[in-house]
Amino acid sequence: MSEAFAPLLHLTTDLASGKTTSRALVEQAVAAIAAPDGEGRRTFVQTHAEAARKQAEAYDAQRKAGISAPPLAGIPMSVKDLFDEVGCITTAGSRVLEDAPRATQDAPAICNLKQAGLISMGRTTMTEFAFSGVGVNPHTGTPANPWDRATMRIPGGSSSGAAISVTDGMAAIGIGSDTGGSCRIPAALTGIVGYKPTASRVSTDGMVPLSFTLDSVGSLGRTVSCCWAADRALSGQTVRAEDAPDPTALSAPRFGMLQTYVLDGMDDTVAADYQNALQILEKSGAILQDVTFQALTTLPELNRLGGFPAPESLTWHEKLIATKADLYDPFVLKRILRGKEQSAVDYINLMRNRKSLITKAHGFFDDFDAILLPTVPIIAPRMADLTEDETYTRTNLLLLRNPTVANFLDGCAISLPCHTQGTAPVGLMAMCMGHQDDKLFALAAWMERALKHYAL
Numbered sequence: 001m002s003e004a005f006a007p008l009l010h011l012t013t014d015l016a017s018g019k020t021t022s023r024a025l026v027e028q029a030v031a032a033i034a035a036p037d038g039e040g041r042r043t044f045v046q047t048h049a050e051a052a053r054k055q056a057e058a059y060d061a062q063r064k065a066g067i068s069a070p071p072l073a074g075i076p077m078s079v080k081d082l083f084d085e086v087g088c089i090t091t092a093g094s095r096v097l098e099d100a101p102r103a104t105q106d107a108p109a110i111c112n113l114k115q116a117g118l119i120s121m122g123r124t125t126m127t128e129f130a131f132s133g134v135g136v137n138p139h140t141g142t143p144a145n146p147w148d149r150a151t152m153r154i155p156g157g158s159s160s161g162a163a164i165s166v167t168d169g170m171a172a173i174g175i176g177s178d179t180g181g182s183c184r185i186p187a188a189l190t191g192i193v194g195y196k197p198t199a200s201r202v203s204t205d206g207m208v209p210l211s212f213t214l215d216s217v218g219s220l221g222r223t224v225s226c227c228w229a230a231d232r233a234l235s236g237q238t239v240r241a242e243d244a245p246d247p248t249a250l251s252a253p254r255f256g257m258l259q260t261y262v263l264d265g266m267d268d269t270v271a272a273d274y275q276n277a278l279q280i281l282e283k284s285g286a287i288l289q290d291v292t293f294q295a296l297t298t299l300p301e302l303n304r305l306g307g308f309p310a311p312e313s314l315t316w317h318e319k320l321i322a323t324k325a326d327l328y329d330p331f332v333l334k335r336i337l338r339g340k341e342q343s344a345v346d347y348i349n350l351m352r353n354r355k356s357l358i359t360k361a362h363g364f365f366d367d368f369d370a371i372l373l374p375t376v377p378i379i380a381p382r383m384a385d386l387t388e389d390e391t392y393t394r395t396n397l398l399l400l401r402n403p404t405v406a407n408f409l410d411g412c413a414i415s416l417p418c419h420t421q422g423t424a425p426v427g428l429m430a431m432c433m434g435h436q437d438d439k440l441f442a443l444a445a446w447m448e449r450a451l452k453h454y455a456l
Contacts, residue, residue: 001039001146002032002169007223008230009241011075011172015063022056022074022119025172029076029121032169039168042141043161045081046088047122052076055119071239072229073117078165080176081123082130083107084206092208093126093137093158095327096320107206109217109234113175116233121171124161128329130177130210131313131336133185133399134392135160136383138329145190145380147425153380156186156399162220163190173230174220179210179309181376181403183218184415188375188427193448194220194415195227196406198434202234209316211309213351214407224444227414231437245442247449255281255430256291256368261300262402266377269419273426274374277418277451284450291371295360299408302353306338307408311347314339331392354408358433361409365433370443373402375415375427402429410434414444418451 005011005028014020030049033040059074079085082092084103091097106114114120125140127133135157136142143164145153155163159176163186166174176183178196187194195218202217209215219230225244232239257278266274282288313336325333342350365371376399386392406413411433418428430447432440 001149001167002035004167004169004222005076005172008072008075008172008221008226009244012072012241015074022059023053025074025076026052026056026119026121029170033121039143039164040170042143043124043164043168043170044078044122045091045093045125045140045161048120052119052121059117070115070117072233075118075173076121076171077113077118077230078122078124078162078171078174079110079120080126080159080162080174082126082177082208083110083175085110085120085123088123090208092130093128093140094329095139096324097208103206105206108203110175110206112236113230113233116239118173118233121165124159124165124174126160126162127158128332129208129313129317129336130158130179130182131309131332132157132396133181133403134386134396135186136386142383144383147191147380152383154189154383154386156189156376156380158182159186159220163187163192163194166192166220166222172221173226175230175234176218176220177207177210178216178218178403178407179214180400180407183220184375184403184413184427184429185399187220187415188417188429189380189425191417191419191425192220192222193224193227193417194218194427195231196403196413197231197235197437198412199407199410200434201231201412201437209312211307211312213308213312216407224414224416224441224448228441228445231441245445247445249442250446252285252287253369253443253446254287254289256289256365256371258371258373259290259292260294260296262373262377262405264377265398266374267379269379269424270374270377270426273419274428277428278372281447281450286450289368291364291368293361293364295357295364296405298353298357299405302350302357303408305341305346306335308350310335311339311342331389358409361411362433370430370432370440373405373429373431375429376402379424379426406431412437412440414440416444416448416451
């Protein structure tokens with residue numbers, strides 16, 4: 001496995017001081033992607049090596065000439081194969097869209113990233129149409145989890161390639177989507193940071209949709225500041241190191257530890273690491289309180305007919321399924337077709353019940369700075385153990401169960417690694433209600449500092 005990049009803000013300092021160059025960073029990423037014993041061919045469905053080199057050289061020349069460059073100029077990123085990039089076919093991890101026309105412009109979110117100076121190294125593999133938290137793709141192959149390559153454990157999904165591009169030094173930051181945990185699940189299972197913003201914070205135009213209601217655009221990086229910088233760029237804000245969240249600015253954050261079904265089914269590793277992390281946070285000054293949000297227990301029942309993703313994805317896929325059903329991953333197709341189980345009344349009731357639950361959550365969660373829970377209740381399972389459809393389905397639902405709470409409540413959430421180095425990765429999730437992203441980043445920076453010796 002190639003060495004991972006330094007955090008984004010470290011790279012900006014190194015570039016500004018001349019300690020490194022954009023071309024050197026790009027070459028580092030290219031080498032990692034092309035490593036014969038690496039995961040590059042399963043991580044990227046398309047690479048932009050030559051274009052990336054040219055962009056890097058242009059930024060280097062700009063700096064050498066004393067011309068001001070964008071804040072993240074020359075730093076390699078990866079782009080999930082869900083977003084339009086000019087000149088590329090957006091296949092969304094599927095054979096169904098292989099003959100789609102090439103994009104004539106970048107998706108707004110990707111355009112913002114490039115305007116901030118990030119250089120796209122290519123397009124990363126994903127669960128077909130982002131419809132699974134497992135991360136397995138039968139068409140493109142599935143990159144193996146870096147923690148245990150010998151037994152081929154899952155990377156998590158749907159932003160599987162985005163996670164491995166970061167863990168294996170193929171990019172400094174991975175751009176993904178998050179509809180029910182697709183940034184946070186792979187981050188938790190591979191030992192990095194994953195961020196899901198308030199959905200309206202970043203444009204989802206130019207992106208193959210899964211759920212118009214729940215889709216959000218997030219990132220995966222080595223540190224909280226990496227995801228903070230990416231989020232600023234994605235949302236069109238200026239990235240300045242002096243604005244980064246300061247972990248010393250807080251002294252006694254108040255956290256509610258969610259006790260509802262999110263703690264059910266934890267394996268021994270997750271349970272132990274989660275409790276250890278809470279103890280460390282408390283010793284560092286956090287005020288912790290167990291909380292039971294009783295209204296949340298209705299969420300599984302509300303989603304019993306496939307929630308928002310099933311009918312909303314079916315509206316987008318209906319014509320494609322009519323002519324290309326045989327090209328879909330059968331597991332994904334089955335989930336899309338669940339959209340037929342909902343009537344118009346079911347869907348309208350789902351919208352109304354969501355609005356009601358969000359209102360109740362505001363009244364409940366506002367007593368705390370953030371709500372804490374395990375990102376996922378299990379460590380990454382082996383791919384070979386998920387060959388049976390029933391096991392795959394059960395595992396997928398278990399991985400999605402906790403992260404999807406933030407999506408349904410229209411909140412923002414972040415997953416931080418909380419395991420000891422060299423052991424199975426475990427994620428600790430912090431969640432706030434919508435439009436509290438800046439507050440959440442400040443809290444996450446504080447948590448990261450407290451848990452720093454637990455980082456993978």
